[in-house]
Amino acid sequence: MRNKVLNIFVKESNILKKLQYEDSFVKVAGLLGGEEYIKVARALLNNENATDEEIASATGLKINIVRRALYDLFGKSLISGIRVKDPKRGWYVYQWKAQADQVDAFLNNRKRKILERLKQRAEYEKSHSFFFCGTQSCKKRTFEEAMDLDFRCPECGGQLHPYDNSEEVKAIEWKIRQLESELGSS
């Protein structure tokens, strides 16, 4: 399961590398939902006030996929929608528009959230001693947990040994500095 999730991240990150020179709105859409969101975002930029059906037709994506992407982007305030009456069919449809000016605020907000999580994690890593069995797919345990488990890994049955987490602490602190510097300069 973890490998599957990691593979998805690797695939999405390759798509994003390709997007280095792309409209910021499209980049953020790609960050959130990969290739399908990129197609929807590009279609929104090319056709202002497009309906879900028009986007589906322009992108070749199924209408349910387009709707899912639109509702997600709408929920994150990255697009806006207005309800209008379809003159041909008489029912109401939504026309969608990219809110490109919201992209910076959205990204900074995400960075702040991640930064907060990393600070919490750094504090936790620094204030605990850890024990680990050495099997990559198993969890590392705090001293208290290891005591309760009689220093035996409940996942693989191996013995739990003291674990040096100094690299993790350094890595988290490095990322914290990177994000703080970006948020400070934005």
Next chain:
Amino acid sequence: MSENAKVLAEAEEDLISKVYRLVIESGDDGILQSELWKVLGLTSRDGSRIASRLEKRKLIKRERVLERGRWTYKLLPLVIPIDTSSIEDAPCIRCADEERCALDSSVSPLTCRLLEDWVLTEYRQARQNAPSAG
């Protein structure tokens, strides 16, 4: 949309990205569109369509200039794309449990393995590229 049309639309988006990149790399001086079409092997009709797309998206502007006695357009960057690289691979961005992630929840940043793997991978890569990093 037929398969053929899909492939063509994707190829056009790739070209738009390439043109945008070259315009950004040309800096404040901009680049003559005729030069750009030569580099990319585009006809002036196709090239103009792409430049007009970028202009419509407010990413570049076109300035009419006289070059060797002929009127042409110079393409100048209007917006530099934002840099998302620091959080591009962050698991939180696409995590299905993101809404539930909290200190007192079963999904917690304190124990998230994906968060740990992400920073470790990036830290090791940065150290490989610049050993003084960190």
